[in-house]
Amino acid sequence: MHWNRQTPSVMPSNRYRSHTDRVEIPITERSWPTRQLTEAPLWVPVDLRDGNQALAEPMDPGRKRRFFELLVAMGYKEIEVGYPSASQTDFDFVRDLAEQDLVPDDVTIVVFTAARTDLIERTYESVRGLANVVVHMYTATAPTWRDVVLGHDRDSLHRLIFDAAQDVARGGDRHPGTRFEFSPEVFNLTEPDFVLQVCDSLTTLWDASTDRPVIHNLPATVEISTPNAYADQIEYMHRNLARRDSVILSVHPHNDRGTGVACAELAVLAGAQRVEGCLFGNGERTGNVDLVTLALNLHAQGVDPMIDFSDIDAVRRTVEYCNRIEVHPRHPYGGDLVYTAFSGTHQDAIKKGFARHRAAAAASRLDPDRAPWDVPYLPIDPHDVGRDYEAVIRVNSQSGKGGVAYLLQEEYGVDLPRGLQIDFARRVQRATDGSGTEMTAPQLWTLLQDSYSHVGTLHRWAVDHVEDGDRLRIAATLGDTPIDGEATASDPARALARVLSTPDAETEVLSLTRQSIGSGRDAATATFVQCRVGDRTAWGVGVDRSATGSTLRAVLASASRVSAPARPDDVAEVTVRCGKDLPDGTVDTGRA
Ligand SMILES: CC(=O)SCCNC(=O)CCNC(=O)[C@H](O)C(C)(C)COP(=O)(O)OP(=O)(O)OC[C@H]1O[C@@H](n2cnc3c(N)ncnc32)[C@H](O)[C@@H]1OP(=O)(O)O
Numbered sequence: 001m002h003w004n005r006q007t008p009s010v011m012p013s014n015r016y017r018s019h020t021d022r023v024e025i026p027i028t029e030r031s032w033p034t035r036q037l038t039e040a041p042l043w044v045p046v047d048l049r050d051g052n053q054a055l056a057e058p059m060d061p062g063r064k065r066r067f068f069e070l071l072v073a074m075g076y077k078e079i080e081v082g083y084p085s086a087s088q089t090d091f092d093f094v095r096d097l098a099e100q101d102l103v104p105d106d107v108t109i110v111v112f113t114a115a116r117t118d119l120i121e122r123t124y125e126s127v128r129g130l131a132n133v134v135v136h137m138y139t140a141t142a143p144t145w146r147d148v149v150l151g152h153d154r155d156s157l158h159r160l161i162f163d164a165a166q167d168v169a170r171g172g173d174r175h176p177g178t179r180f181e182f183s184p185e186v187f188n189l190t191e192p193d194f195v196l197q198v199c200d201s202l203t204t205l206w207d208a209s210t211d212r213p214v215i216h217n218l219p220a221t222v223e224i225s226t227p228n229a230y231a232d233q234i235e236y237m238h239r240n241l242a243r244r245d246s247v248i249l250s251v252h253p254h255n256d257r258g259t260g261v262a263c264a265e266l267a268v269l270a271g272a273q274r275v276e277g278c279l280f281g282n283g284e285r286t287g288n289v290d291l292v293t294l295a296l297n298l299h300a301q302g303v304d305p306m307i308d309f310s311d312i313d314a315v316r317r318t319v320e321y322c323n324r325i326e327v328h329p330r331h332p333y334g335g336d337l338v339y340t341a342f343s344g345t346h347q348d349a350i351k352k353g354f355a356r357h358r359a360a361a362a363a364s365r366l367d368p369d370r371a372p373w374d375v376p377y378l379p380i381d382p383h384d385v386g387r388d389y390e391a392v393i394r395v396n397s398q399s400g401k402g403g404v405a406y407l408l409q410e411e412y413g414v415d416l417p418r419g420l421q422i423d424f425a426r427r428v429q430r431a432t433d434g435s436g437t438e439m440t441a442p443q444l445w446t447l448l449q450d451s452y453s454h455v456g457t458l459h460r461w462a463v464d465h466v467e468d469g470d471r472l473r474i475a476a477t478l479g480d481t482p483i484d485g486e487a488t489a490s491d492p493a494r495a496l497a498r499v500l501s502t503p504d505a506e507t508e509v510l511s512l513t514r515q516s517i518g519s520g521r522d523a524a525t526a527t528f529v530q531c532r533v534g535d536r537t538a539w540g541v542g543v544d545r546s547a548t549g550s551t552l553r554a555v556l557a558s559a560s561r562v563s564a565p566a567r568p569d570d571v572a573e574v575t576v577r578c579g580k581d582l583p584d585g586t587v588d589t590g591r592a
């Protein structure tokens with residue numbers, strides 16, 4: 001048996017302990033696995049604090065201001081604006097918000113501070129004059145941090161926190177209306193009973209009430225376990241925190257294991273009411289939880305995120321400018337490539353899905369942008385976030401007929417017949433395989449015409465409607481062979497097929513599709529024809545201002561290709577001369 005034989009790696013994985021060895025979660029049954037997300041939590045972007053502290057080049061005042069204005073415009077009602085006691089830039093920024101009256105009445109400002117008297121005092125100085133303020137105090141509580149960083153045991157650390165919380169309360173007395181937040185940093189590695197003890201003591205000290213709830217924010221400062229473990233930790237706190245209705249239970253996941261979003265979502269199922277994070281997941285190390293993904297995950301489930309992402313690219317541009325970090329092209333909802341399919345079967349499915357969506361919307365008289373959405377491979381309609389459909393399908397060597405046809409339809413309004421789609425897709429694949437690059441709609445259009453339209457010359461023609469059909473008189477060449485003849489048939493295509501037929505080889509029109517393309521001065525007709533001579537068939541495409549001209553060109557091209565099929569790269573320019581000497585003819589210019 002070879003199929004599952006793997007060899008041990010050389011990495012020293014045995015250096016690490018599983019999270020269950022590090023922290024015990026005293027919960028034996030949980031209700032979060034069977035819950036559903038039905039409404040948006042309270043969102044708190046911390047880009048201007050946690051996001052900013054993780055930047056190689058922190059935001060200057062202009063960038064901070066721009067970010068703040070973006071967050072307000074998007075609808076965030078609680079915004080952490082900085083660590084004003086830690087830096088003059090942050091202090092000045094908060095003062096600007098106050099002095100320039102930049103905070104709307106329905107927006108609350110959160111300011112961050114360590115549990116130190118001097119820092120707390122400075123924090124209050126910064127918010128003078130601001131109406132809605134949360135003072136957010138933090139201290140790490142996990143054993144390693146207690147031992148290594150802070151040099152405290154549980155009791156002395158609790159005293160340190162409690163004393164600082166008294167400073168926070170006193171500051172609040174001088175600044176009425178201030179609300180309080182506490183973060184036991186590294187909550188997820190802290191003994192749950194210790195967190196409860198500390199949080200409950202602050203709930204009492206700060207005199208939490210339903211009118212003035214305290215916020216206990218429980219961070220996964222460094223993500224160390226699977227999201228279900230975090231959810232258990234949150235559900236345990238949700239069930240056991242004192243005065244639960246006077247506490248807003250908040251979470252603050254980071255993304256060290258790449259599961260920050262899952263942690264936040266499961267935490268909300270487990271009882272969290274508030275989520276702190278950053279747009280596009282900026283933040284320490286692998287980042288804070290991504291608020292864009294969280295919000296749009298709700299949107300994609302039919303739940304209003306209460307935040308406006310209707311122009312996600314504008315949001316992204318501002319965030320990229322402020323953070324000086326680019327958003328990855330695969331970033332959920334906002335990356336450049338996330339609504340784009342290159343591969344054939346996906347493109348085919350999306351094309352069919354679009355057609356079904358438009359038809360269903362029309363049948364129920366709904367705006368397609370409002371109609372229920374169920375398009376394969378696109379969890380949301382790109383229009384919802386201000387993206388157009390242009391980039392949804394892009395063609396390279398992995399694409400199939402569906403994608404090729406979609407681009408030609410969207411860009412040129414031509415709907416290739418299925419047989420031609422199949423034939424042309426093979427040519428596209430050969431062309432892209434050869435070059436290794438992508439093909440745009442104009443390149444496809446050129447390849448289509450070069451492949452199917454270039455093999456005959458239409459000198460002049462005229463059609464008379466006679467009793468038993470259409471009489472066609474024509475002068476052309478088929479390759480090097482001059483054609484000069486006339487025939488009558490049910491339509492000009494079949495009449496030309498007769499002209500082209502010889503006693504040994506009949507030319508037969510197997511299929512013919514005509515479509516109008518362009519509009520106004522650019523209006524033209526495209527005709528797609530498949531002819532058979534003996535046991536060979538070939539497609540031809542004719543484009544002309546006149547419908548009959550385009551038909552004749554298509555038949556000529558098709559018949560010519562049947563007798564001398566062009567190689568895929570065999571492209572030639574062909575000119576059509578004017579039919580001056582045929583009074584009832586049509587004057588043509590262009591390719592035949
Ligand atoms: C999870 C997070 O994101 S926490 C936020 C982290 N953000 C930042 O640190 C950005 C801004 N910070 C700073 O600019 C500085 O750290 C300052 C201005 C706040 C403090 O600077 P300093 O006084 O020079 O202290 P420094 O940063 O060197 O060391 C931290 C000290 O604070 C103590 N400390 C750390 N966290 C806390 C806390 N939450 N509450 C109280 N004291 C704390 C440490 O034990 C250490 O004390 P020690 O000097 O007695 O060993």
Ligand SMILES: CC(C)C(=O)C(=O)O
Pocket residue numbers: 050138139183184185186217219220221252254
């Ligand atoms: C202290 C909290 C809020 C924090 O930033 C973290 O744990 O990452």
